[in-house]
Amino acid sequence: RLLIIDFGSQVTQLIARRLRELNVYCEIHPYQNVTDDFLREFAPKAVIFSGGPASVFADGAPMPPKTVFDLGVPILGICYGQQVMMHCLGGKVERGHGTAEFGRAFVTPKGAALHILDGWFADGREQVWMSHGDHVSAIAPGFEVYGTSPNAPFAVTADVARNFYAVQFHPEVHHTPKGAKLYENFVKLAGFKGDWTMGAYREEAISKIREQVGDQKVICGLSGGVDSSVAAVLIHEAIGDQLTCVFVDHGLLRLGEAEQVVTMFRDHYNMTLIHADESDLFLGALEGVSDPEVKRKTIGKLFIDVFQKHANEVGGAKFLAQGTLYPDVIESVSFSGGPSVTIKSHHNVGGLPEKMGLKLVEPLRELFKDEVRALGRELGLPQTFIGRHPFPGPGLAIRCPGEITREKLDILRQADAVYIDQIRKHGLYDEIWQAFAAILPMRTVGVMGDGRTYDYALALRAVTSVDGMTADYYPFTHDFLGETATRIINEVQGVNRVFYDCTSKPPGTIELE
Numbered sequence: 407r408l409l410i411i412d413f414g415s416q417v418t419q420l421i422a423r424r425l426r427e428l429n430v431y432c433e434i435h436p437y438q439n440v441t442d443d444f445l446r447e448f449a450p451k452a453v454i455f456s457g458g459p460a461s462v463f464a465d466g467a468p469m470p471p472k473t474v475f476d477l478g479v480p481i482l483g484i485c486y487g488q489q490v491m492m493h494c495l496g497g498k499v500e501r502g503h504g505t506a507e508f509g510r511a512f513v514t515p516k517g518a519a520l521h522i523l524d525g526w527f528a529d530g531r532e533q534v535w536m537s538h539g540d541h542v543s544a545i546a547p548g549f550e551v552y553g554t555s556p557n558a559p560f561a562v563t564a565d566v567a568r569n570f571y572a573v574q575f576h577p578e579v580h581h582t583p584k585g586a587k588l589y590e591n592f593v594k595l596a597g598f599k600g601d602w603t604m605g606a607y608r609e610e611a612i613s614k615i616r617e618q619v620g621d622q623k624v625i626c627g628l629s630g631g632v633d634s635s636v637a638a639v640l641i642h643e644a645i646g647d648q649l650t651c652v653f654v655d656h657g658l659l660r661l662g663e664a665e666q667v668v669t670m671f672r673d674h675y676n677m678t679l680i681h682a683d684e685s686d687l688f689l690g691a692l693e694g695v696s697d698p699e700v701k702r703k704t705i706g707k708l709f710i711d712v713f714q715k716h717a718n719e720v721g722g723a724k725f726l727a728q729g730t731l732y733p734d735v736i737e738s739v740s741f742s743g744g745p746s747v748t749i750k751s752h753h754n755v756g757g758l759p760e761k762m763g764l765k766l767v768e769p770l771r772e773l774f775k776d777e778v779r780a781l782g783r784e785l786g787l788p789q790t791f792i793g794r795h796p797f798p799g800p801g802l803a804i805r806c807p808g809e810i811t812r813e814k815l816d817i818l819r820q821a822d823a824v825y826i827d828q829i830r831k832h833g834l835y836d837e838i839w840q841a842f843a844a845i846l847p848m849r850t851v852g853v854m855g856d857g858r859t860y861d862y863a864l865a866l867r868a869v870t871s872v873d874g875m876t877a878d879y880y881p882f883t884h885d886f887l888g889e890t891a892t893r894i895i896n897e898v899q900g901v902n903r904v905f906y907d908c909t910s911k912p913p914g915t916i917e918l919e
């Protein structure tokens with residue numbers, strides 16, 4: 407396996423990503439944890455030093471242990487990682503007064519060909535992405551220069567005899583188009599065969615879970631979403647009945663969703679599942695509430711209380727399982743404590759582990775969303791489940807602007823089911839990030855047969871997006887929209903008008919509240 411020593415770059419996760427795409431198993435560890443003992447035990451086959459925001463001149467500047475250079479394995483230093491390598495091995499780094507460089511640059515080859523640059527320079531030069539303050543001003547003994555750019559005379563350096571490579575740019579980002587090739591060359595020379603698979607990850611994760619949990623009990627909050635489902639199935643495979651899942655049903659789920667979750671996990675996977683049907687409690691608390699933030703806070707708080715109550719019934723649990731993903735870890739590190747405006751308060755169970763005195767089991771912490779899906783397939787979860795659109799924690803409450811009533815929720819559930827059925831029938835489901843119906847807080851006049859109607863209006867929403875942070879509305883054909891509106895009005899009693907939401911994000915948000 408390959409060790410990535412993290413010096414705090416925002417894009418360290420992308421290095422892991424590029425290596426996984428090459429079917430190479432790697433782990434990221436923060437430099438503070440990488441001690442001599444750690445290195446001996448980890449026994450990496452190759453090491454990568456990530457970039458980072460620090461300066462090697464700062465007091466307590468992040469450094470790897472010196473013994474890393476005696477392991478006899480290939481090392482690749484990136485950006486700050488290059489500076490660290492030069493600093494440790496006798497080169498010189500200069501402070502970046504006025505020489506900071508951010509953005510696109512072009513590297514041209516120098517001297518002999520270097521094997522980690524195989525496949526580069528087809529056009530005589532290669533685009534790379536620079537982002538650094540300080541820079542190397544003299545390379546360490548044994549090193550040679552193999553690539554330069556106008557502002558970076560030491561863009562690519564290497565001590566080929568010792569297999570040490572150091573680059574000033576970031577090969578892991580897409581702005582370095584041949585970056586993936588550089589990683590491929592590096593892992594090849596380190597002797598990786600590229601045979602690491604999700605099957606292998608599954609086995610490793612299972613033994614890690616067993617080791618962490620021992621014979622203790624674990625509770626898992628199951629929402630029916632992909633992340634918590636995959637986490638639950640994986641943990642169940644590792645420790646069987648020591649796991650109890652708590653599924654809080656707030657009465658704000660989609661048509662048939664609660665039944666599906668219960669059937670799949672209880673009957674198919676044979677898990678111990680508490681179905682906490684608390685819809686009366688939630689809908690009662692939401693009566694008369696129409697302010698979006700009050701809705702979210704009411705649901706969030708109740709959710710924690712209810713989850714805690716049911717989790718306590720399990721008795722003696724020591725661990726809480728969560729489907730935390732790698733991007734969640736990064737976001738919570740880099741944005742913690744920063745000033746930001748609350749657009750919408752997000753619903754999750756933050757703070758609960760401390761409150762309940764539980765330790766966390768997070769078997770998906772190293773994975774990206776598409777890797778979680780691959781793991782889900784590996785674990786036999788059905789594709790309809792794995793490929794599902796995201797669904798917000800507060801559920802249909804935020805798709806029902808204004809006051810929430812059971813009548814409106816029923817209408818909404820039916821209409822949403824018809825809409826999604828239409829999208830699936832037209833083969834569009836996987837092209838869309840998220841699609842749903844919302845019921846508007848108004849009635850309009852219509853005519854059906856010979857009679858006048860005075861019913862609810864619906865808004866249909868569908869967006870494409872990469873990460874939910876920005877989104878474009880989906881350009882359905884007019885035929886599709888017309889057919890869908892007709893179906894909904896004919897099949898769902900209580901709706902006589904359908905709008906399509908053509909707002910992108912920003913300025914709109916994906917959900918209506």
Ligand code: XMP
Binds near residue numbers: 750754915916918
């Ligand atoms: P917005 O509406 O903020 O949504 O553009 C962005 C993405 O986040 C989802 N979302 C939530 N997910 N708890 C969640 O787990 C929440 O409180 C929540 N609010 C919005 C939304 O469905 C979309 O995918």
